[in-house]
Amino acid sequence: MRRVENPPNPYxxxxxxxxxxxxxxxxxxxxxxxxxxxxxxxSPDIPFRWSVNPYRxxxxxxxxxxxRATHEYLGLGAGTDFDTKILVKPEAARLLAKALARPSWRRxxxxxxxxxxxxxxxxxAWKLTxxxxxxxxxxxxxxxxxxxxxxxxxxxxxxxxxxxxxxxxVFLSIPFADDRVARKVxxxxxxxxxxxxxxxxxxxxxxxxxIMLAPVIPGLNDRDIPTLLARAADAGATAAGMMPLRxxxxxxxxxxxxxxxxxxxxxxxxxxxxxAMRGGDWNDARFGHRMHAEGAYWRSVRQLFDxxxxxxxxxxxxxxxxxxxxxxxxxxxxxx
Numbered sequence: 586m587r588r589v590e591n592p593p594n595p596y597x598x599x600x601x602x603x604x605x606x607x608x609x610x611x612x613x614x615x616x617x618x619x620x621x622x623x624x625x626x627x628s629p630d631i632p633f634r635w636s637v638n639p640y641r642x643x644x645x646x647x648x649x650x651x652x653r654a655t656h657e658y659l660g661l662g663a664g665t666d667f668d669t670k671i672l673v674k675p676e677a678a679r680l681l682a683k684a685l686a687r688p689s690w691r692r693x694x695x696x697x698x699x700x701x702x703x704x705x706x707x708x709x710a711w712k713l714t715x716x717x718x719x720x721x722x723x724x725x726x727x728x729x730x731x732x733x734x735x736x737x738x739x740x741x742x743x744x745x746x747x748x749x750x751x752x753x754x755v756f757l758s759i760p761f762a763d764d765r766v767a768r769k770v771x772x773x774x775x776x777x778x779x780x781x782x783x784x785x786x787x788x789x790x791x792x793x794x795x796i797m798l799a800p801v802i803p804g805l806n807d808r809d810i811p812t813l814l815a816r817a818a819d820a821g822a823t824a825a826g827m828m829p830l831r832x833x834x835x836x837x838x839x840x841x842x843x844x845x846x847x848x849x850x851x852x853x854x855x856x857x858x859x860x861a862m863r864g865g866d867w868n869d870a871r872f873g874h875r876m877h878a879e880g881a882y883w884r885s886v887r888q889l890f891d892x893x894x895x896x897x898x899x900x901x902x903x904x905x906x907x908x909x910x911x912x913x914x915x916x917x918x919x920x921x
Contacts, residue, residue, distance in 0.1 A: 610665040614707065617641060617672040622680035622717075624699070630876040633729070636699035637681060639713035641672035643701040645733055646773035648843035649800055651831040652700045663835030668773065671707060678716035685724040694727040694752070704734035706773075718743050727752035731797055733759075733774045735783045741790040754793040756826070756902070757784045759817070760800060762809040769847035770805075781820050788821025795824035795902055798890070802830045803858035805844075805851060807886045811893045818897040825894050826902035829878035830859060832868045858882055 624636050642656060646668040653663035661670055674680075684690065697703045703714040718740060721728050728747065730737065737744075737755055747753040757780045761767035764776040784794045796817035801807055814825055832840055845852045862878035863869050869877075894901060 610669045612644070613670050615670065615672045617674045619674055619676075620680070621684070622674060622677050623684040623695070626699070631699070633694065633696040633699065635693055636696040637677070637703075637717055638698040638700045639674050639677045639703055639711075639717060640698070640701050640705060640707060641674075642667050642670055644668060644671065644705045644707065644773050645702055645771060647733075647771040648840045649770065649802065649830055649832070649836070650701075651833055651836055653836045653839060654834045655700060657835060664839050671705075673707060673711055674713060675711070677713045678720050681717050682720045682723070685720065685726055692724070692726050692751070694729060695721065697728055697730045697732075699731075702732050702734060703730065704732040704736040706734075706736075708734075708736055709739075715740055715743065718747060721753075722747045722750060725750040729753075730755045731758055731799075733757070733771070733780060735775050735779045738783050738786045741787055741792060744787070744792045745790055748792060754795065755784075755787055756795040756797045756824075757781070757817075757822075758797040758799050759813055760798050760802070760809070761806050762812045762816070766806075766848075770843060772843075781816055784817065784822060785820040794820070794822050795826070795899075796822045797902075798825070798827035800830040801827050801886060801890075802855060803862060803882055803886060804855040805848070807889070810886070810889050811896075814890075814893045814897045814899060818899060823900060824902040825890075825899045827890055828876055829862060829883065831876070832859070833870060837867050 622637055622639075624638065626634055626636065641659070643650065643652065646665075650667070653667045656667045656670070657663055659672075661667070685692075697714060697717070708714050718728065720726075722743065728751075730744075730753075732755065744753045744755065759777050759780045761770070761777055764778055767774070767777050784796070788794045796813065798806075798810060798813060801810070810827075817825060830840075841852075841856070844855060848855075860867060862880045862883040864879065891901075
């Protein structure tokens with residue numbers, strides 16, 4: 586049994602706390618009756634216009650995940666509610682086909698997923714991502730996937746076919762080099778070693794692959810950058826990107842609770858450096874600032890990343906849309 590760590594939802598007028606030990610958090614799956622699946626983004630922070638999210642909530646249970654805050658919009662918590670109360674969209678493929686069949690659709694690149702991992706464990710049974718990728722094949726529509734899961738290898742043949750028809754690429758999100766440290770922060774995610782295996786398998790199959798260092802947590806995993814990029818290059822990656830840690834709303838409490846419990850000797854240093862890159866605060870929610878960081882220490886992290894990218898022959902990942910966003914003609918780096 587483990588204590589449920591579920592911060593109060595700021596959108597609710599009241600919350601309840603257990604008088605004794607909390608019961609174990611058990612997986613619950615709910616069907617989402619959304620009438621659309623293709624989400625359009627116009628934030629200057631996000632470098633893609635269109636995304637598909639077949640799931641809400643994520644069993645990977647990464648303590649730092651900025652998407653935790655989206656569960657609060659549903660009247661749920663950002664803690665173990667996010668990890669165990671998962672919404673699935675059973676009509677995802679049909680809705681995507683309807684969207685791509687519109688005469689106005691311009692075959693722009695679609696990001697899978699942008700919020701929660703489209704290859705989390707439930708995908709093995711529900712196959713919603715696989716069905717959506719098949720729709721993209723039917724319409725020859727380009728995609729980019731970001732995932733932590735080895736399960737993506739299951740769809741290697743489908744991704745190769747899609748890449749030949751349009752364009753398809755997969756970025757493995759691997760922010761930690763050590764499996765043991767990763768397990769303390771990314772409780773339910775596959776270990777980094779498994780993700781590098783997936784990267785190699787996909788590349789051998791003919792799928793373009795890259796690495797996402799997301800998030801980079803100053804004082805915790807920034808020293809892993811050269812090792813991660815070297816391993817990625819060896820596994821066949823051709824591009825790399827990174828993003829600094831974000832701690833919106835309830836995410837901060839989830840992350841700090843896990844950090845202080847699992848890595849108490851590093852907690853004070855990490856907390857100080859997080860605040861230093863956010864102007865003394867924990868988070869900067871302003872549009873145009875959310876995915877960026879500042880300060881002397883973060884500049885040194887950025888320099889280390891840039892130097893390592895060049896050293897190992899990788900390219901800085903950019904994800905430009907096939908058509909520019911309104912009022913955003915400039916090219917945007919995917920993360921960082």
